Amino acid sequence: MEVLDNKCPGCGAKINFNPVNQTWDCDYCGSKFTLEEMQKYSNASSVEVNTEQIQNKTLDKFVTYHCSNCGAEIMADETTVATFCVYCGSTAILKEKIENGRAPDLIIPFKNTKEDASKAFSNVTRYKPLMPKEFRQLKNIEKISGIYIPFWAYDIVCDGNVTFSCTDTSHWSDSKYRYTKVDRYSSTIEGHFDYEKVLADASSRFKDELMDSIEPFDYQELKEYNHAYLAGFFAEKYDVSEDNAYIRAKERTMNTCVELAQGETHHQSSIINNNQFNLVKSSTNYIMLPVWMVNIKYKDKLYTFAMNGQSGKMVGDIPIGIKETIIWGLIIFIVTFLICLLVVLL
Ligand SMILES: [Zn+2]
Numbered sequence: 001m002e003v004l005d006n007k008c009p010g011c012g013a014k015i016n017f018n019p020v021n022q023t024w025d026c027d028y029c030g031s032k033f034t035l036e037e038m039q040k041y042s043n044a045s046s047v048e049v050n051t052e053q054i055q056n057k058t059l060d061k062f063v064t065y066h067c068s069n070c071g072a073e074i075m076a077d078e079t080t081v082a083t084f085c086v087y088c089g090s091t092a093i094l095k096e097k098i099e100n101g102r103a104p105d106l107i108i109p110f111k112n113t114k115e116d117a118s119k120a121f122s123n124v125t126r127y128k129p130l131m132p133k134e135f136r137q138l139k140n141i142e143k144i145s146g147i148y149i150p151f152w153a154y155d156i157v158c159d160g161n162v163t164f165s166c167t168d169t170s171h172w173s174d175s176k177y178r179y180t181k182v183d184r185y186s187s188t189i190e191g192h193f194d195y196e197k198v199l200a201d202a203s204s205r206f207k208d209e210l211m212d213s214i215e216p217f218d219y220q221e222l223k224e225y226n227h228a229y230l231a232g233f234f235a236e237k238y239d240v241s242e243d244n245a246y247i248r249a250k251e252r253t254m255n256t257c258v259e260l261a262q263g264e265t266h267h268q269s270s271i272i273n274n275n276q277f278n279l280v281k282s283s284t285n286y287i288m289l290p291v292w293m294v295n296i297k298y299k300d301k302l303y304t305f306a307m308n309g310q311s312g313k314m315v316g317d318i319p320i321g322i323k324e325t326i327i328w329g330l331i332i333f334i335v336t337f338l339i340c341l342l343v344v345l346l
């Protein structure tokens, strides 16, 4: 892995990743650079380093922001400054140096911009008269942040067999009797499955339902992680360990294998008798997926809006405002009353 400086090779100013062109653009001198060009510059300016040094050097370029309100730990490169917590909006965040940790292996870079996200958010909230005013306020919309959500991705090999007790039932009748015939079988299905990148959420803070709703991500666009992709964005540090998340990934993989084997029995019904599938994890990747997110507080509750940073798919729920409901109720009442009065008078 190449460690890139988030500095413009032309003038040395801070450089940001541009999701639209997938380039690094310098606002200061107007230059644009591809990953290859950034790497060339980095190669010319750095000496040979080993893997461990690269790992340390990568993390060296990060700072974390610890939120004392909700406990979130958000990473950013040293030139991207956080002024509030993306999860709870609190400004009580402490900047800390990363002590230890693991740099991500793979990343899907952002493909849409903050403007795209703000526009999508405004579209969702348009024509909703009963929506609380907090969801219209520019200061809240401006808080939309690009954040990389951490995941563990496992390559898993499943080998073995599973035995099912199967039955086929048929019915027929003649002039005297009705017949039912039940055939019983024992069916053993052998299988070998190779799964690549079975995902498990590595963040306890980002709600699973939310992630499910903004999926899918196109994993064809996974790139080898480079620190430079983080320029201008935030990344959440994983808080679910590789081993803990694997328990869920393993369960999901096992269920899929058994289901596929069950499909091969070709009988009307089948019940698992003996499951001898054995799962082996061949490798683990730490990956980052792009999400635009804003959390808006209304009546002491946080409402999250999230947009897939790759596809643009957006989700979020909007509450009904009490004040807005009363005002609109009154307006409708007065208008109806006036119409009735006019009808009576004319
Ligand atoms: Zn420049």
Ligand SMILES: [Zn+2]
Pocket: 067, 068, 069, 070, 071, 072, 085, 086, 087, 088, 089, 090
């Ligand atoms: Zn927070």
